[in-house]
Amino acid sequence: SYPQKNAEILSSQYGINLFLAGLLLMFAWAVHAVGIRKQDLLSYLITIMLIQLLWMLWYICRSYTQRRLIQEKDTHAGARWLKCGITLFAVITLILDSFKIGYFIGFSNCLSATEGIFPVTHAVHTLLQVYFLWCHAKDIIQSFKTLERFGVIHSVFTNLLLWTNGVLTESKHQLNEHKERLITLDDQVPECNCTTTLCSIFSQGMYYLYPFNIEYHILASTMLYVLWKNIGRKVEHHHQHKILFKFHGITVGMIFGLIVLISTIAVVVVYLIQMGRSKIKSELALTMFYLYGISVLTLMCATGIVALLIYRLEERSMDNSKNPARKLDADLLVGTASGSWPLSWGSILAIICAQSHPKYTWYNLPYSILVIIEKYIQNLFIIESILREEEKVNDNIKTLRIGTVSSGSTLSLTPSYKEIYTGAADMDNGKFPYMFDGNIYMRERSGGDGFDEVRSQASSPVTHSTSNFSLYSRNSVNNKRRILKNIAAFLFLCNLSLWIPPAFGCRPEYDNGLEEIVFGFEPWIIVVNLAMPFSIFYRMHSAASLFEVSCKT
Amino acid sequence: SYPQKNAEILSSQYGINLFLAGLLLMFAWAVHAVGIRKQDLLSYLITIMLIQLLWMLWYICRSYTQRRLIQEKDTHAGARWLKCGITLFAVITLILDSFKIGYFIGFSNCLSATEGIFPVTHAVHTLLQVYFLWCHAKDIIQSFKTLERFGVIHSVFTNLLLWTNGVLTESKHQLNEHKERLITLDDQVPECNCTTTLCSIFSQGMYYLYPFNIEYHILASTMLYVLWKNIGRKVEHHHQHKILFKFHGITVGMIFGLIVLISTIAVVVVYLIQMGRSKIKSELALTMFYLYGISVLTLMCATGIVALLIYRLEERSMDNSKNPARKLDADLLVGTASGSWPLSWGSILAIICAQSHPKYTWYNLPYSILVIIEKYIQNLFIIESILREEEKVNDNIKTLRIGTVSSGSTLSLTPSYKEIYTGAADMDNGKFPYMFDGNIYMRERSGGDGFDEVRSQASSPVTHSTSNFSLYSRNSVNNKRRILKNIAAFLFLCNLSLWIPPAFGCRPEYDNGLEEIVFGFEPWIIVVNLAMPFSIFYRMHSAASLFEVSCKT
Structure with a gap:
């Protein structure tokens, strides 16, 4: 063989x-x-x-x-x-x-x-x-x-x-x-x-x-x-949650995201119309584009940092099981970001080295720096989100055990828990049937690393006071989760927005002319044409990943 | 954390x-x-x-x-x-x-x-x-x-x-x-x-x-x-064999390899002296270089195929344990080969599309095709060699068990086995102390996948007839191993040889002029300057890997 x-x-x-x-x-x-x-x-x-x-x-x-x-x-x-x-x-x-x-x-x-x-x-x-x-x-x-x-x-x-x-x-x-x-x-x-x-x-x-x-x-x-x-892989059987997209609970993120999306479209239309009409109009269009970019990217950086801080507050182990799809996601994010960074570094270098600086070119400096930082932070956030173990499975086991210990019947207690776990538990409906069949469940989860630990926690004597305690701490967890969900939704729409300008022909890298002067026309075109596809793909791919994160969180 | x-x-x-x-x-x-x-x-x-x-x-x-x-x-x-x-x-x-x-x-x-x-x-x-x-x-x-x-x-x-x-x-x-x-x-x-x-x-x-x-x-x-x-990795304790390089047993491979090495140096010297003197001398130098390249590469392809066929005859499981150093080796081989292939594809395309074909350019076609095929085969050979489980550990366990069953004493039998396993067993001297301390040995090997299987084999009743049988089959294994060792040594020297011309300034890609005419001067220079470093690094890296293979086999 x-x-x-x-x-x-x-x-x-x-x-x-x-x-x-x-x-x-x-x-x-x-x-x-x-x-x-x-x-x-x-x-x-x-x-x-x-x-x-x-x-x-x-x-x-x-x-x-x-x-x-x-x-x-x-x-x-x-x-x-x-x-x-x-x-x-x-x-x-x-x-x-x-x-x-x-x-x-x-x-x-x-x-x-x-x-x-x-x-x-x-x-x-x-x-x-x-x-x-x-x-x-x-x-x-x-x-x-x-x-x-x-x-x-x-x-x-x-x-x-x-x-x-x-x-x-x-x-x-x-x-x-x-x-x-x-x-x-x-x-x-x-x-x-x-x-x-x-x-x-x-x-x-x-x-x-x-x-x-x-x-x-x-x-x-x-x-x-x-x-x-x-091909030829041996899989551990995980039960995968059906990912359902729900608007409920992410309204704030969606609203801000949609504002960004609409303003992006407006900016792109104005940019494409104004560019090349006259020198002043072109410069105004560039200034507008950079200011818009700076504000959106600053917002994105800030939300990304908040999300990472929330993750630091909340201890959860990473899921280390092998998985090609997830590994590819992470690699593609870092890889395509790396492919697009030369563009930003080129701009930064050009601004530093240029001998004359029209006013609008200065906006290019914070813009380019922010592009690098934003991708840096966003990658950290997405990869951590992807690799976190899904909490819900563990929650359910706990619920099941607590329920069993306290009343001897799962069926009677579960609904009341469901009301408390508003957003999160609703999504679990799809897999409840599994919970009652302990054998199947055990077999299917046998590959997971963190499982034994959870089981030993769950098997320890559980009293009513414990389950009450868990209700309080759960509220804070739920709040955190809601914030993360909103951030992911917001970032999703922002990335979708940032995909539009380069995909539909906004090329400030050509239009501002600075880099062309410093590097020369041909070399700079080579840099742009090599890096731009990665930049465009990065936006679409991170939007897709963030969509998944916002559904999963 | x-x-x-x-x-x-x-x-x-x-x-x-x-x-x-x-x-x-x-x-x-x-x-x-x-x-x-x-x-x-x-x-x-x-x-x-x-x-x-x-x-x-x-x-x-x-x-x-x-x-x-x-x-x-x-x-x-x-x-x-x-x-x-x-x-x-x-x-x-x-x-x-x-x-x-x-x-x-x-x-x-x-x-x-x-x-x-x-x-x-x-x-x-x-x-x-x-x-x-x-x-x-x-x-x-x-x-x-x-x-x-x-x-x-x-x-x-x-x-x-x-x-x-x-x-x-x-x-x-x-x-x-x-x-x-x-x-x-x-x-x-x-x-x-x-x-x-x-x-x-x-x-x-x-x-x-x-x-x-x-x-x-x-x-x-x-x-x-x-x-x-x-960093932060948890290692399974493998006992690593000290790799000792021995000339014994690879004389044939070494001799042929040295012939290639010496002729390479001769070719490079002649090439560098002749090139650019006059049109005829340049063309002669190019023809010589291509003919030399074609013959060396053909030899390398042939030996590589033989090695792969030997591997197909000999069943052995792959070592699937995680190991950054080994994974990097494999990735680097494929990655750098991919980086260097555009050079060959560029030449092939140029020859196909060129409108005039001086005679010497035709040698470029088989040469470029052979470069691609040779790297393809060689990568397969090296990666399979790297990933094969080391057989010696298993052999030793068997030896130990057989020894124990047949005479109750390991010490008395081991020397006689040592004489039979000529080349291979000599190298194991370094780890004999481990064999006598069964506990340490077991603990250290507990990470290995194939180990349990071997142990169960070894624990089954072993009689004298079994150990006699293993002596016969061992001879054929030993022959195969010797052939593989020679091939690895030969390929090692060949790769070292092929590293010399590009590293010291033989650039037939520039000198034959064909690609420059088809692609244009600037575009072709870009291709060469991007691909050449990979090509050079590929040769050195595969030489290093083959050196390891020839020591390990």
């Missing part, structure tokens, strides 16, 4: 090479290398998409005929909200594909056939992949390890390449818009006239849809990566 | 930012950003080195006064050969520093003071760091977690920055040499005359020492990283 670790290395190296070959092709195309045309790149992408399609079809068919082979499921992977998110993005991606097809039809005289085949393949690929992720994201594959590994890793890197392709197209567009403002125009317009009247709508509209396409691919590749990591 | 995971994130984010700030500074200097001079960069490096110096002094003093705090040691970390390697590189680095000081003295009229302070600080830093690594690389720090984490991660990223600085200086030099051949000269020569006669020796000699300086820093930072990863 082939050792599992080796199968992992074998397939991951294949995937990396698939990705690198595509990356170099993209790079060659982007730098206008001799002899490399767009259709070469598109053909490569089409080929790997088709291979993935075939593999997915094979996998789906096989799992229908041999259902017994895939029995294990990873409950942490492929959460429902993640699937809903990916479906939303996929729908918008399909609209993008139809725009591209329409654009191709309009210019079909002078565009190569690949430009038409690509969106069609991509649409089919999107449809099947979303279906695949809905049905199989939680699978823990135990059979045919090597072949399936290759298929999954192929899918991961195919999506990553499509993501890179999206990012590249988007960056080129942004760069062209920026150059357009700097007089020269370099956009590659097809050399024939459009045959339909919708062409300009298609070509303009596309770029508003790209951010969603980009998010779709990166999300799909993370889900597939978790699937890959899960 | 602060949760460990958070302390990890807190410190790693600090380190990443320290690194990124320095990286941006270096980038700014490299692209001749306005207002950023070399002394700014050097001042930053001096500052962080001084901080690390202070921290190391504090740590060393504290560990002297409070010896009891650090009791645990990670036996896998900081192997002796690693320490010896780093000492060797450090000594050459000190020579480099003295060259730099001499160069500064010669040109002191027109160089800023930082250019003199930097090598002095660096020399002190090197001395103390080597001492620190010798004494403390195996420490598992359990106290003052957060403060020590910050210190260690600071040291990791300081070394990484010094590594980047070395790489940058070296790349600039290579690029200048290349440009020099392309007529234009851009080297920054100081604007005053040298006051001593040794200046040209210093400035020329420096670049032959840089490769060692670069290796020194990357090795130091990996060792420090393992130290960082070990």
Whole structure:
């Protein structure tokens, strides 16, 4: 039998090479290398998409005929909200594909056939992949390890390449818009006239849809990566809480968050309209953007620090059980933040070294510093939230035990407890059936580390006074939890807000001109184009994580 | 108490930012950003080195006064050969520093003071760091977690920055040499005359020492990283075999390896002399280099495949115990190989797309493909070797049990077994004392996964016939092991050989000119300068790993 670790290395190296070959092709195309045309790149992408399609079809068919082979499921992977998110993005991606097809039809005289085949393949690929992720994201594959590994890793890197392709197209567009403002125009317009009247709508509209396409691919590749990591894994059975999103109890956080969201949209609209009209208007728009950014980031830092302080007050052990989905979340947060920090450090360096400082550039300094600090604090908060052991399970055991000791009947006491644990206990309804079946429950929890400790606590003699005491301390815990919930909800909406400006083309890094002068135009463009995708992805990913935190807390 | 995971994130984010700030500074200097001079960069490096110096002094003093705090040691970390390697590189680095000081003295009229302070600080830093690594690389720090984490991660990223600085200086030099051949000269020569006669020796000699300086820093930072990863870890006590390097039994591998090594040196010398003399001589040198590369790589691929096939014949379970040092080794191999692959893919793409193909460029295609395949196979081999459970421990238990059952006395039988297990058992001498103290041994092995299984095997009734049978099967195992040992030794020398050409300035990627034409000069330089450091580091790191493999097998 082939050792599992080796199968992992074998397939991951294949995937990396698939990705690198595509990356170099993209790079060659982007730098206008001799002899490399767009259709070469598109053909490569089409080929790997088709291979993935075939593999997915094979996998789906096989799992229908041999259902017994895939029995294990990873409950942490492929959460429902993640699937809903990916479906939303996929729908918008399909609209993008139809725009591209329409654009191709309009210019079909002078565009190569690949430009038409690509969106069609991509649409089919999107449809099947979303279906695949809905049905199989939680699978823990135990059979045919090597072949399936290759298929999954192929899918991961195919999506990553499509993501890179999206990012590249988007960056080129942004760069062209920026150059357009700097007089020269370099956009590659097809050399024939459009045959339909919708062409300009298609070509303009596309770029508003790209951010969603980009998010779709990166999300799909993370889900597939978790699937890959899960192959051959032996899971401890955890019972996973169904995460239900409830507005109740997070009103304050939601209200402040929505204020931020609405003001962001306003700022972005004003920015995009004002920028490039005249020097004064541009500078005003920049000043507005920085001031807005500084205030939002300051708020976010403050709430993040409060949340961390609350965690310091409240002792709870971390959950050390192995879990690919959660580990990936943490790694991605730190990784993408690291990818985006060079942008901020570049700005800071430019401000320090620049020889002339127009007034508005000074706002850039606190803004850039705050961006770094905010991500720093937020990562600490999210990772600690993700890794904390879920308290509710332990609470329930205590409730059960206390109930059993004090009255001999759980059923009679539980409802009154439920009233006290307002927000928290309501969510536990879904798993009450488990509590009564002690055997199943024990078996399912046997993997958890902290469990023995809890059980020994719970088994110690419990009297009525103890249970009364726990009611008082619970109120304070409940307050803390409510504050944390609100903070998470607030930060969620803030991150969603901060995703909007870069995704839809606010580029103060280009527009303020300072960094370009210090670093030179080309070097700074390289920095921005490498760091910006990470920055955008960071916002979306931390929003997703914070959504989960706010539901779980 | 602060949760460990958070302390990890807190410190790693600090380190990443320290690194990124320095990286941006270096980038700014490299692209001749306005207002950023070399002394700014050097001042930053001096500052962080001084901080690390202070921290190391504090740590060393504290560990002297409070010896009891650090009791645990990670036996896998900081192997002796690693320490010896780093000492060797450090000594050459000190020579480099003295060259730099001499160069500064010669040109002191027109160089800023930082250019003199930097090598002095660096020399002190090197001395103390080597001492620190010798004494403390195996420490598992359990106290003052957060403060020590910050210190260690600071040291990791300081070394990484010094590594980047070395790489940058070296790349600039290579690029200048290349440009020099392309007529234009851009080297920054100081604007005053040298006051001593040794200046040209210093400035020329420096670049032959840089490769060692670069290796020194990357090795130091990996060792420090393992130290960082070990903070707060709970180790299962494994008894680690002292790794002794013995020439006996690997003569064949060594001979072939030395042939490769010598021919490499010859090829590099001829290449460097011939290149740039005339068009024909350059082309001949390139052809020679590619042919040499193709034959060496083919040999390496073949031996790698043989080794993997032997592993497939021989069933042994993988060691799944957690171990930062080993995990880092595997990650670094795959990571640095991935970093170097773009170079090969770039060449492949260039050959496919180029419009004219001089004859020698065709050799580049198999060469580049073989580079990819060779790293692919070699990684599989090394990682499987690293992760295999060490067989010797189990053997010894069996020996002990068989001995006990058959004659009631271990002492009388062990010597005769020792004669049979020629190569392998000799190495076990160091741990025989443990075998007689059953209690200690059991306690120490209690963490190992495969142990219970072995014990149950060993406890089953063993007769004389069983021990006779095991002698026959052992011979075949021994043969396999000898082949593997030879392969590892051969690959070790091959990797050392392949480290030489890029480290000492063979740049066929520049010299063959093809990629430059296809990608353009600037883009291709970016690819080479990003990928080359990984390629060089990959060779050194895989050589180090293979050395360990050949000792351990």
